[in-house]
Amino acid sequence: MVCPVGALTSKVSARKGKSYQVDKVLTTCTYCGTGCTFELNVKDDQIVGVTSVRDENWSPVNRGALCVKGRFGWDFVTSSDCLTTPLIRENGELRPASWDEALDFAAGKIKEIKDKYGSDAMAMFSSARATNEENYLAQKLMRAVIGTNNVDHCARL
Template sequence: MDKCISCGVCVRACSQQAIYSAIDFQYRGIKTLIAPALDKGIEDSTCVFCGQCVQLCPTGALTENSVHGISRPSRSRVVKTICSYCGVGCELNIHVDELTGKIWNVTTDYDSATSMNNGRCCVKGRFGWSFVHSEDRLRKPLIKENGVFREASWDEALDLVAKKFTGLRDTSGPDSLAFFTSARCTNEENYLLQRFAREVMGTNNVDHCAHL
């Protein structure tokens, strides 16, 4: 916190925007610093790591891990998008390095006329984006045979799923199947899945991970 000028912006961000009041001015005079109460570590406070304070800190005393200790890209563009983690639908600004095509930061726009989150978002939207460039992402369907996964084409994978679905429906009845949809899909995709469950497979066993 060597760069901290005790401006208090982070304290106000936490108490008035994030509404967690996890940090405040502690001690007095030359010893004044920003910290959780009672000498607690940040992980033992009410902090939910939403990053509002980090984005608003004017000096870099609080900085995103993704940019800590590295130089900022010389050419960067902002892509405005909607967080797909849950149904709240926060608007996010994705910062993309134009030379590598990779994301290097995610922020929010407090002045956006199109957002409903007014610059706020949670830890997932702000910091949970490293998976985008992960080498571990699945890029092709996998079929498990004798306990081992092998790559397959989409046609082969979809044929297998269709065969298993119809086999279960025909031998054990439609209600032996259940369909679980996702907040990470669009409304239209969720709508299509429930129609598929009801009209094609004949079951009302449809649920969703976010009961919003």
């Protein structure tokens, strides 16, 4: 719950915009299998916070309540630790690569494995730090393109 007078606020959201200055984007939390609904608060194309949705028609699962991960675990999106360039391992060392080179390399390796061992030799383990929509697309890739149902997710209740 958010302090009604603004005296208490989260450290990660502090001074990043008033509620009337942000756009609200309705989405589903992916930290666990519950599927809570929340709003991403976006200002200048950056996530500046997360708020719960109190309307039971939009949020029947969590009814406006959010766990600690759902409420405060979004700051990884803008972390400076995120990779910004693809890396390819050669002789045990990682080297920067272009996106085209990295995608061609990955596609080649996937094709090698599929040709040699079959589609079910591969699996996908998705991230709880991806959006629900990204996780949907990832499993669709594995099922429709790779041809396997070996799909799992690391989220835990």
